[in-house]
Amino acid sequence: MQIVILPTADDVADYGAQLFIRQLTKHPQSVLGLATGSTPLALYRLLIHACQQQQVSFARARTFNLDEYLGLAAEHPQSYRYFMQQHLFNAIDILPENTAVPDGSAADPVAACQQYEQQIAAAGGIDLQLLGLGRNGHIGFNEPSSGLRSRTRIKTLTPATIADNARFFQPDEYQPHLSLTMGIGTILDARKVLLLATGANKANAVQAMIEGPLTAACPASALQLHQHAIVVLDEAAAAQLADIEFYRHIERENQALLHRLANQ
Secondary structure: OEEEEEOOHHHHHHHHHHHHHHHHHHOOOOEEEEOOOOOHHHHHHHHHHHHHOOOOOOOOOEEEEOEEEOOOOOOOOOOHHHHHHHHOHHHOOOOHHHEEOOOOOOOOHHHHHHHHHHHHHHOOOOOEEEEOOOOOOOEOOEOOOOOOOOOOEEEEOOHHHHHHHHHHOOOOOOOOOEEEEOOHHHHHHOOEEEEEEOOHHHHHHHHHHHHOOOOOOOHHHHHHHOOOEEEEEEOOOOOOOOOHHHHHHHHHHHHHHHHHHHOO
16 A cells, blocks of 8 residues: 555645546546545545646546445435536536446346446446545445455445434435445456545544454455555544554655656
8 A cells, every 4th residue: 555644634635636637637538436425525626626627637538436325316315426416527528428326226236236347347447446434444335344355236334334424314314224336356456546534533444444454344454455555644534553654754755766767
């Protein structure tokens, strides 16, 4: 893992946005894996601004979202398809047919998961996958105990995740307890992974992901196996790391090396 520790959540969003912009500038036909939740929102706002200022284009890109609630139609205000339309897709120049989100209203959700895997493979695989981090270490909706080689499938949400997400639903509104999610194996297939985590409430999960053992009890620890995983944290999310100064030292050395190579 490449561990990047920055002062604020805004700095984390800016770092992530710049990585996406560089990816699309170099490879306009990139296949992007996207995430929902509160953490990516600031990044998406920066990407929208960059697109509207013609600093980047999504016109030739394709996207695949990590997950969706099972039982919610795309037009439901709490669906992740609706979230993506409102917070990114409607404001950038991406073609609607090039945006994919698991079908939460599929008549046969098992088959829909298999088809989603096939669509990713047919697109050539994901070039850059964006991730958030759950307080219990989940990535996508891969909750603790998820298989480290799992593929896109139906997943039961833990009571902790249901409680965390309850704030998005009205008290009398149906809140799904099941989801469709890319598996950990699917995520690890991405050529590059970018995980963003901000806030003190993520600090324990961050420590377990980076410094703990590789274990299904912390699904995000699977990123220890990835050859090109970048974890970007603000100070609050990094606060429980035992070797925080070592990670800062490594990143300074890495940046110095890149600077020397760029100027040779």
